[in-house]
Amino acid sequence: MNDSAPLTITGLRKTYRISRKDKIEALCGLDLTLKKGEIYGLLGPNGSGKTTVLKIILDLIRPDSGNASIFGIPHTNYLARKSVGYTPEEAGFFGFMKGKDFLKICAQLIGISKAENAREVARVISAISLETESERKIKTYSKGARQRLLIAQALLNNPGLLLLDEPTSGLDPIGINCLREILSNLKNEGVTIFLCSHLLTEVEKIADRIGILLNGMLIEEAEVSAITAHSKLEDYFMQKVGSNPE
């Protein structure tokens, strides 16, 4: 990791073809820069382009134009992902594996040596409080335990930038509380967190800054403290989204 911004996005455009004639503009020239150690919440209604942004950062989707860089390294270079942890909204698991084995495999995939593998896996298991479940097969996990396992695999490489796509989706209040604590600890360790969500109350509690994405455009960017000094984030969001109808 260097002194460059954790994430810089410039002029990102992406169009999806839905039929031979019709296209949908998912992103229309998105510009975004994240500061080191902040929690940035990217908000927006369903289909606003949040997941597309994350997938482009991870080079899972190719943009039509524009660039993204992670700590100064172009996002298309796989080495840029060395400092990135990613938790998808929904992910499949190899149900026949134990949670611990899944994490070991994830550690091997990112090149953690055999000597360090067990130690790193134990570290993330402890950080996510997954000690009991890690010895069980993944197919027996609850939704909350699966979500925590996803976060655990994202923390294996000690990421400087953590990308979370709807991390609270399907979690019960205890799970949400636990996640909030984990994210707060990571922030204190200097990890930059980029969070995509439509659960405004949660974002209000943990994010430092928010951006509102609507129809592929970043219509608003503001400090959460500045917003909550006057109103609730939810009211602010509804006001901004409502004044920009589709």
Next chain:
Amino acid sequence: MGSISTVAKITVKELLFRIEQYAILGVGLLIILPTGILYLNDSLAEQVLSMAAATSPDIVQLPRDTLVSSMFLLAELFITVSALFTISMLISRDIQQKTLSLFLSKSMPRWHYFLGKYIGGTASLCITFSFYAVIIFFFVLVQSPSLLSTIVISTLFVILKLALLSALIMSSTERFLGWLGAMVAVLYYIFGHINIKILEWSIIYEGLWGDMLKVVYYILPNLSEVSSWSLISAAVENYPIHINYTYWFAKQIGVYTIGFLFIGYLSFKRKSY
């Protein structure tokens, strides 16, 4: 490079844990085992052969070696059908299960994932085939140990063919749907049969035509049963030309397998997931 072996290991584990794999193994055994028992039991074999001769007078005597060859061909057939299903679904299953984004979001180049999947898929097929081969090996060991080296060579050739077939399916599954990729492989398999015909014609026609056909035979990839036990022995014993198996090996693996994989990777590399 560690990530390639990790992806391969997960793929093998995942495939060997699937019930379909055991179903294929079971059905294959249901056919191979009775053939093997027939091969071992002299009176039973004679009885079946005399019954066959009674039904069709043309069959006066069925050489015992044909039974070994049949077992081998059946095993090969099963593994080929299995390859069509297994390899064509390798990546699309990861897309369906939503495990692909987890793999590709890691700090490894895409080709590591692609190659790991290929190696894992092919390895799982080879493990299944080796299981059949070991059973056939034991039958042959009891009855005619002199054939053992031929069985070992034939097994190696089938493994080579599986490597080529898997690469061929991988080359098309990303461009088309999984089943279409399998269809392309089936067509190619038929093409393999034409290839063996080319070998036969090259023997029949002498002079320039024969030489040209030999060149065509050596250049084209071969998925036909030339790798099977019966045809190897037939080729070695009866064919007037010597088949250069070292060349065949280099051609199949060195050129076509790598070539097909490269074509498959080019489309995989560009795709959004």
